[in-house]
Amino acid sequence: MKISRARRHAYSILLRIERDRAYSSEVLAANSDGLAKKDRALSHKLSLGVLRKQMLLDHVVSLYSRKPANKIDIEILIVLRIALYQIHFLDRIPDFSAINEAVEMTRHIRKKSAAGFVNAVLRKASKWNGDIEAASDVERISLESSHPLWLVKRWCSQFGIDRAASICRSNNKEPNSAFRLTSAFDALNETAKNVIKKRIEGDPRIEKSKTVDGAFVAARIEDWLRDLSEKGLVYFQDEASQEVAGIVAKTSKGSVLDLCAAPGSKATLIARGFADAGFVVAGEYHLHRAKALKQNALVQQARVFPVCLDGTRPLPFNVGTFDTILVDAPCSGTGTIRRNPEIRYRVSEAVLNELHTKQLRLLFNASKLLNDRGVLIYSTCSLESIENEDVIEEFLQMQASFEVFDPGFGRSAGTELGTLRTFPDLNDTDGFFVSSLRLRG
Template structure:
């Protein structure tokens, strides 16, 4: 109580906030990244914001391993617990097992006090489970020696079915590299807004604000953040966050100054803005997406970056498109399972099913079919997904080409930066892999229309 007699507002608790976010992610299907953007504003100290991000994403990445440890310490099935209680236990377990800098007693007491404020009757249960966990799980888990799906799925916290399919298509060495890469935080990569600033000047501007960055691995002008925050440069529209693999997709479009490009499923706009830089102020990017909320975000991003050549259009491209012209360049960045982005969105692994992949691929085929009908003769269409599943990549393309003989696959190597040409396989398709390349996982194909249909 302060001298005026008023109660001081409670300082927000990082781990309590993390548990709230995790509960919403599991209960309502919300995205952790969006919730983190909102909730981190409660914390003035950047160290608290960093701990919030580390805790939420760390729990999601290690959820299966954490749950196994918690279940051994609990007399009640975790699946029967209240969602917030379960999330609080996971946050406490993460602090005990993965955060060496947090003493065990502090991890337990913080979790107990957190749940006491919201679920007071569960405080004793949480206290008992975490104390037992602290006694019995004092040593970190050991990396498996045997190469079995069950062992590696548990160790890396992935579903068995997904680990099995990764091993089948890639072999054990590549599978292990991918599974472990999915549990390492991904670097933030920036794409400079070329209409306002060069990569060299952006790097200097970042350094002036205490943000260290160095050139990307394969994309000229991209910058990888090594430390500090690029927040000031982002808010001024000098750059945006975009992984190098995503930037390569825009390179494949081969947009030229003054051209009009159709960007299908454009929101939230990273590739849209990259394309806008390519076509310049004399060109146009027609950015189409069916989600009104996501398009509002695209519009804000475009406005912040001063890219007036972008024309947003809300429409569902699986229906006959409301466009009366053909385009020389089209990008179909199709909605997908997102299995190439598990480093950034680890909750995907707990939501996705094999059945869902099949349904997603059907929508992708419809989107590609509609968009291809708008491609001019001699034009260039790029189909891309941030997925590593064959059903969403090469099989979509194979099915499309079987039905549409006036189209053919085009070797994209010539349009790529030289260091990125190694990502193009013998079949002419671009594939990136977090385990092999340190980039998000993408598939992309370039299609050309050889004659009118």
């Protein structure tokens, strides 16, 4: 039996995510070029579907293999997960064909001796009736939605059990694809701009964002839109991320430091707002990410100046160089689980604590560069208060000369401390946190 390209591709993507701790959004975008459109669609559906149901699939594997899923070779476990996902969550694929293909795949990856095991587990597990035994409501939410119990408990205590369940459900939905125009678009002649505008505005599957100026929302990415993105004329960026960049642009008179800037989504949008009248210096710790940022700015023709730096250490700029500093801090990314479902399995309480310390250090360090009337904006794409409100509260205890203010957020989805918050379940965007700070007058 021949194994389809889509399934082989999904297998190699899932293995990379597991072994190299790669992010699904990045591996899928970078490794799907050679595939036919139909294969690409199925491979993405399988890879993301398996990641979104991983805990539940492993639970079923454990039930029918009589050994914990984490004691099974990762290559075999991935084959089992892909087959079980097709059997229980996709309609079009008959059970026998998913099982036969999984057995064939086991041979293909040189694990011939496990073929009998795979066959036996899948035949039994295909009879699973969907029942889940859970000791509590919270455990049921955790298992049904494949979110680690500790994380669901954390969201229950932050937002209440109903919201926690609602966030988990949203995290497993296919996110929309928001995008915007770029500086490269702005540089086109009027005729070329009108052709693109008409195409976007005339497409019934694309809407203007209801909350963010200049943002569009597409139900799915058509080839012509992908093509415009490859030419640097449009850029895919979540509405909430665009909103943060808009806030920075609004508060600045034209000189911005984006301290943690790669891949440059916000920096390139802020620079677009300035045209030739301002500049954005884009700091980044990792050289390879700084290079990717530089390339991104080049393609978009954005006036962004990348600098490789460590934002936790003394910075190579004079006090007062920038009127606005954005600290879009490295974070757990729990607000972006819709796009990178694997994040939920990687984050831990220890990681959150480490991030908190780093975030506070970045913010404190950046605050030393600010001039008297400057604005310091702190943001994350995390839902965790330890990375958000707690960082701001601790910062204000250390730096009593600073205060939080509302720069005119335009909407409020949770305005504790005068901050802006967005959520995947309430706003259908990534979950962002933004707080604006300035020196007391």
